Amino acid sequence: MRETIWSRQRTAAPARETLSREQIVKMAMLVLDEEGVAGLSMRKLAARLGSGATSLYWHVPTKDDLVDLLIDEVWAEIDVPEPELAGWRSGALLFGHSLRSAVLRHPWLPEVMYTRPSVGPHAMALGERGLVLFGAAGFSAREVDLAMGSVMSYVLGTVSAEVATREMVRKSGRSEESWVSELLEQAEAAAGDYPQMRESVRRRTSTDLDSELTANFVFGLDALLDGLEARVKK
């Protein structure tokens, strides 16, 4: 089997005090969570670790590979309930919420996730547990794949859009309320000729952002799960 970035592991304990891949990944995750993709550079990362920039390259082939490792690290955070404990439907709901909150903790994910397929070990483990969960619903083998895929796609798509909004608020530096009211104003101007849009924006800015986004997420997930459940009952 060919060597991959996933398979490479340190064979023995390091002689003197050295960098380690785990250390690098950990620090990179911190930087990414704090400063986003644009804030992560090999030089800055190395500086934070108190080492030279090119030292990192002994532990990690390229920056892209480092990002692959970081993405896989996120997949490790998601829990998928065993179907016996909660039943399929509420298990899937829990899974969806867990996936969402992991992405919200790592808002840089959407920006990089869609440029590469996820094939790391934690992605595999996640997939396995997901298939077990959806397998318990009574789908045909083929439908299990499709159902899990559509739920993941829905969740990731929704939360990715959510992150875009949230990050914009964060970067604007202003308070949520002032931002929302400005958005309203701006959108009403931009949506001037579009009465439905104007009304929609008004509706959506009437509650606080957080519960609005959550309601959004839950509504679609629920509908999707309904649709999937109907398929199994036939």
Added chain:
Amino acid sequence: MRETIWSRQRTAAPARETLSREQIVKMAMLVLDEEGVAGLSMRKLAARLGSGATSLYWHVPTKDDLVDLLIDEVWAEIDVPEPELAGWRSGALLFGHSLRSAVLRHPWLPEVMYTRPSVGPHAMALGERGLVLFGAAGFSAREVDLAMGSVMSYVLGTVSAEVATREMVRKSGRSEESWVSELLEQAEAAAGDYPQMRESVRRRTSTDLDSELTANFVFGLDALLDGLEARVKK
């Protein structure tokens, strides 16, 4: 009202032959479609237009703003049927497919889309037509927003993941079959301890990539629309 990148327009015909924002956007779109986000640099773009790199900055404030324009250009390509013509359900289906194929034509979109909210004029127009379509289904005003949002999120999420796979095949330079068989091999190795995953990968690589991805997309969209439809019938 504040000036935005959307509102700025040339006031009169140019005196001599000059660059124009439309020209720049058009060429940038070409470059992006061909070479992806990484392939678009202001210098290369200018070179293709036969001008100096910094000349572009007279027409466009920053590269990021240019990308905003390009994204909005994509939204212009999507058609949303009027509900009278097709009825809500099949209208939504058509809308979904149109959205999907637009993204497939511009596979760079997912990489940049989720880093900013879309508030350009074509995004607004798209939203308006979408709201009209979903409004015809008999949802409450609030549900119209939620339903349209969830369908868009599902479609964009699914097709974004799809693009990640397709681009990987494309970049590998190899034929689809050889790539698929290698993926199979690799995934079976990676999924060694994961029996469900192994079976799932095997199932998914048994047909050709194109119809596999399409079936995937349709399955989830259908389920979601079922779930939404059920909400309106109550």
Added chain:
DNA sequence: CGAGATAGTCGTACAGTGTGCGAGTGACTA
């Protein structure tokens, strides 16, 4: 104990990036 291999660090350098600045140029208006 000595020699060589191994594991790891890192300074330098290269080819690129986005873009601010200010000088320059051609056409139109007064």
Added chain:
DNA sequence: TAGTCACTCGCACACTGTACGACTATCTCG
């Protein structure tokens, strides 16, 4: 004819990822 406006563009700056090769500290083997 003078001046202003619309537009172009070379240079420079600070930054990026990473290839290369020199360097050193430790471990292994004879």
